[in-house]
Every structure is written in C-alpha cells, then in structure tokens.
Amino acid sequence: MRATVLPCCLVALVLASIAATCAPAHAEPLPSGSLGVMFGGGGGTGRSARSLGLGYYQFGAQAAWQPMTTEQRIGWSAKWSFVFGTMYNAESARVSIYLRTLQLDFMAGLRIRPGVNPRRYLALRGGVELFRANEVILPGNQRAFVGPVAAAAFEQYAFGAFLFNVDVRYGLIGSGPAEIALLIGASVAVP
Secondary structure: OOHHHHHHHHHHHHHHHHEEEEEEOOEEOOOOOOEEEEEEEEEEEEEHHHHEEEEEEEEEEEEOOOEEEOOOOOOEEEEEEEEEEEEEEEOOOOOOOOOOEEEEEEEEEEEOOOHHHOOEEEEEEEEEEEEEEEEEOOOEEEEEEEEEEEEOOOOOEEEEEEEEEEEEEEEOOOOOOOOEEEEEEEEEEEO
C-alpha cells in the first residue's frame, strides 16, 4: 500500500507545483489609441442634395481613444477627425467650379465586438460637427455650420500595429446641410 501512495503523492506534488508557478490567464490589452489618415466620398441628402452635390474627400486625419481588452465585448470610444472635400455639380458653387468643404467633428460612443474575433469591432458614435465651405450654401446663405453628427463604423486590427476602418457618417442632423459620407481610414495603433 505504501508503494502506491508514494507515487500518487509525488504526482500530486508535481501537479501542485506546476499550477502554483503558472501565471493566471489575463485578457490581452488592445492598443488604446490610434492616429491615421482617411478618405472617401459623399453627397448631400434631402433638401441639401442639389446644393451640395456629390464629391469625394481627398484627405483627412483621425485620432481615436478606445481603451479595451480582448475579453470585453462592449467598450467606449472617442474619435476626432477632419476631412477636406470637393463637391461636383453643387448648386451652391456659383463662383468656383467646385464646392470645397472642411468637416471637423468630435464623436463619442460605443464599441462592440460582434463575434469571437478579438480584432474586429463595430462602433456607433454621435457628436458634434463643424462644416465649412468656400462658398455660401443655399438655402441658409451661410458658409459655416455647427450641428449633430452620427456614424456607424467597422474596425479591424491588423498586424498588431494597424487599425483599418470604414465609417458611414450622417450629419448635420436637423441643422445645416445634410450629407452622408462613406469614409475609409488606416491608422497606426498606439498604446
């Protein structure tokens, strides 16, 4: 009997020492911040469709702060961005051929991981936007507007250091020219 107890005690002692030396599993932190560029296309909607026309956004920048770990399914996000646009066939472009715009916005919202992949997220954000044009925009006869904006985004981490995103953005909601845009971005993820 002693011969069988001793090996069992040794096995139990080895397993206990292995369990004691192993570190507990922790969630892997995702990079909290990102800084990058963006471009895309868009156009006016509703009563602003003819006055804004259709166009593209040739250059923009974005910065985001969204602290999460891989075990979290829902987190928060704050995003700042600006984008320069050129709008074609805009009725508001009376002096120049094109209507040139600048959109600057700050948004906050939720970030949701839809499946089991810890590198893929959906983001729903809302905030405030400053919209500025090189010419007066009809029918308000103004060049600068401030109002609410909303966005839905798909975000994908890649290679551990990059964040790619596709945003659908709608603004200015209820005040100023209404526009919908599809923006594509690439960012460097920073801790």
